[in-house]
Amino acid sequence: MIANRGEIALRINRACQELGVRTVAIFSEADRDSLHVRQADEAFCVGPGPAARSYLNIPNIISTALITRCDAIHPGYGFLAENARFAEICSDHGLTFIGPKPSVIALMGDKATAKRVVREAGVATTPGSDVLPSVEEAYRAAETIGFPLLLKATAGGGGRGMRVVHDPNDLLRAYAGATAEAEASFKDGRVYLERLIAAPRHIEVQVLGDEFGNIVHLGERDCSVQKPAHQKIVEETPAPNLSAKSRAAIHEMALQAARYVGYTNAGTLEFLVSSDEAYFMEMNTRIQVEHPVTEMVYNIDLVKEQIRIAAGEPLGYAQGDLTARGHAIECRINAEDPRNHFAPAAGTVSKLVFPGGPGIRVDTHLYAGATIPPYYDSMIAKVVAFGATREVALARMERALRETLVEGINTTIGLCLEILANPAFREGRYNVEFLPTQILPNGESGAR
Amino acid sequence: MQRGDDDVEITTIRAASAARSDHQAATDAPAQRVDTIKADIVGIFHASRPTVVEGDVLEGDRELGYIEALGIRTPVHSKGSGKLLTVAAADGAPVEYGQPLFAIARGR
Numbered sequence: 001m002i003a004n005r006g007e008i009a010l011r012i013n014r015a016c017q018e019l020g021v022r023t024v025a026i027f028s029e030a031d032r033d034s035l036h037v038r039q040a041d042e043a044f045c046v047g048p049g050p051a052a053r054s055y056l057n058i059p060n061i062i063s064t065a066l067i068t069r070c071d072a073i074h075p076g077y078g079f080l081a082e083n084a085r086f087a088e089i090c091s092d093h094g095l096t097f098i099g100p101k102p103s104v105i106a107l108m109g110d111k112a113t114a115k116r117v118v119r120e121a122g123v124a125t126t127p128g129s130d131v132l133p134s135v136e137e138a139y140r141a142a143e144t145i146g147f148p149l150l151l152k153a154t155a156g157g158g159g160r161g162m163r164v165v166h167d168p169n170d171l172l173r174a175y176a177g178a179t180a181e182a183e184a185s186f187k188d189g190r191v192y193l194e195r196l197i198a199a200p201r202h203i204e205v206q207v208l209g210d211e212f213g214n215i216v217h218l219g220e221r222d223c224s225v226q227k228p229a230h231q232k233i234v235e236e237t238p239a240p241n242l243s244a245k246s247r248a249a250i251h252e253m254a255l256q257a258a259r260y261v262g263y264t265n266a267g268t269l270e271f272l273v274s275s276d277e278a279y280f281m282e283m284n285t286r287i288q289v290e291h292p293v294t295e296m297v298y299n300i301d302l303v304k305e306q307i308r309i310a311a312g313e314p315l316g317y318a319q320g321d322l323t324a325r326g327h328a329i330e331c332r333i334n335a336e337d338p339r340n341h342f343a344p345a346a347g348t349v350s351k352l353v354f355p356g357g358p359g360i361r362v363d364t365h366l367y368a369g370a371t372i373p374p375y376y377d378s379m380i381a382k383v384v385a386f387g388a389t390r391e392v393a394l395a396r397m398e399r400a401l402r403e404t405l406v407e408g409i410n411t412t413i414g415l416c417l418e419i420l421a422n423p424a425f426r427e428g429r430y431n432v433e434f435l436p437t438q439i440l441p442n443g444e445s446g447a448r
Numbered sequence: 449m450q451r452g453d454d455d456v457e458i459t460t461i462r463a464a465s466a467a468r469s470d471h472q473a474a475t476d477a478p479a480q481r482v483d484t485i486k487a488d489i490v491g492i493f494h495a496s497r498p499t500v501v502e503g504d505v506l507e508g509d510r511e512l513g514y515i516e517a518l519g520i521r522t523p524v525h526s527k528g529s530g531k532l533l534t535v536a537a538a539d540g541a542p543v544e545y546g547q548p549l550f551a552i553a554r555g556r
Binding site: 048068093 | 491
């Protein structure tokens with residue numbers, strides 16, 4: 001069963017079809033006409049539009065899996081993908097959860113715990129505190145760590161429950177705001193502090209582990225092009241302008257942490273990199289949105305690997321057998337208006353042309369006439385360009401985005417083209433401050 | 449549309465406009481109301497005994513069947529009196545969220 005929607009549901013369906021595995025899709029009433037519903041072997045409506053009553057409705061999802069005699073559930077990303085309780089419930093009902101063990105999801109899904117565990121493994125983390133049960137403890141921790149600081153929700157993601165704290169006067173308000181936002185977003189108001197690393201790069205490492213203790217990395221991805229709310233928009237591999245020594249060190253840090261927790265299946269360890277010093281930030285215990293860039297350079301289907309691993313098969317290769325070739329870039333096409341603080345743009349797609357040609361891959365659930373419901377994530381397509389070199393991949397991406405036509409809704413295509421044309425980006429000199437400070441302030445980032 | 453309890457959803461339509469072939473509804477005023485009782489959970493539908501059939505006149509809030517999911521039986525009620533127009537769910541069949549199970553004509 002594919003317990004997700006949109007492009008990732010299609011992506012998983014494709015892997016299953018190629019493996020000869022029959023699929024059951026779930027969908028909400030708002031997604032009745034979605035492509036993932038049409039392409040699965042069977043499809044079941046599990047609830048109304050709002051995700052809390054459909055894609056997060058564990059009883060209806062498990063019931064669907066049981067009555068359709070599924071033997072495994074792929075959670076995709078988002079929704080229930082990092083819900084340890086859901087993974088446990090799957091197991092209680094004899095369903096294989098395609099992901100790591102529930103105990104590992106729980107351990108690494110809690111950001112403060114994950115940092116402590118990774119420190120135990122001997123991997124550098126940003127200096128920070130444990131969970132702060134009171135603002136008094138936050139003041140004490142802040143004195144020890146030093147300003148500026150980042151106050152973060154332990155259950156956080158997507159920038160929610162996160163506050164930058166420049167001096168002690170900001171702390172009280174930031175603590176109240178972050179805990180309230182975290183409580184509202186994740187039903188978990190716990191927060192912790194870490195030192196704010198100025199203008200870091202966001203570099204993450206893909207790992208795969210099997211049930212027999214074999215763990216490999218599949219290189220890194222540079223995801224430093226992020227919107228103000230820390231949402232990624234352009235990702236590439238390999239990370240440009242990273243010394244061979246730093247690259248190898250980051251890969252080794254990821255392996256060390258993954259081995260320490262006995263990681264199985266696909267996962268990603270995210271690092272903040274500043275002046276070639278890397279600090280572990282957090283781990284995502286699932287497939288990532290940006291996994292295709294890794295697939296392009298390693299020529300490995302990560303979703304098929306997830307399914308094989310969950311079925312108890314060994315990896316069948318060691319680190320030395322893996323070689324990355326070429327360069328891959330991904331641009332996220334979101335239904336949102338970059339000129340209006342990335343406001344989501346629900347609506348109907350009137351005309352649609354996606355690119356093709358050498359080195360281009362498009363992962364999307366969009367079709368002409370498709371309606372984008374207001375309930376879910378705004379990402380509607382991922383355009384991935386591959387080339388022997390970064391220059392070739394960049395040229396292909398620019399060409400591909402110019403071929404792309406999405407009419408009826410605002411999108412981030414124009415913004416992605418601006419990013420690609422920026423001299424600093426072209427030279428591979430960018431960090432997480434790049435998009436907010438160098439592209440967005442000029443006000444020209446527009447929909448096309 | 450009006451929500452039922454946690455077991456069913458009820459969709460109400462006016463028979464005079466939605467079912468013009470129904471002579472009774474077309475000639476009698478005021479118009480007859482038809483409620484569609486839908487599954488609100490995913491599971492296996494089972495008809496209650498004695499099984500109702502199309503044309504039955506239901507008195508009060510009668511249990512028409514139940515949906516079994518994860519070992520729990522959630523009853524499906526008629527939500528009041530009326531004439532059973534349609535039995536859409538087969539005994540022992542899987543049902544999805546929002547699937548119509550019964551249509552009941554209310555009033556006279």
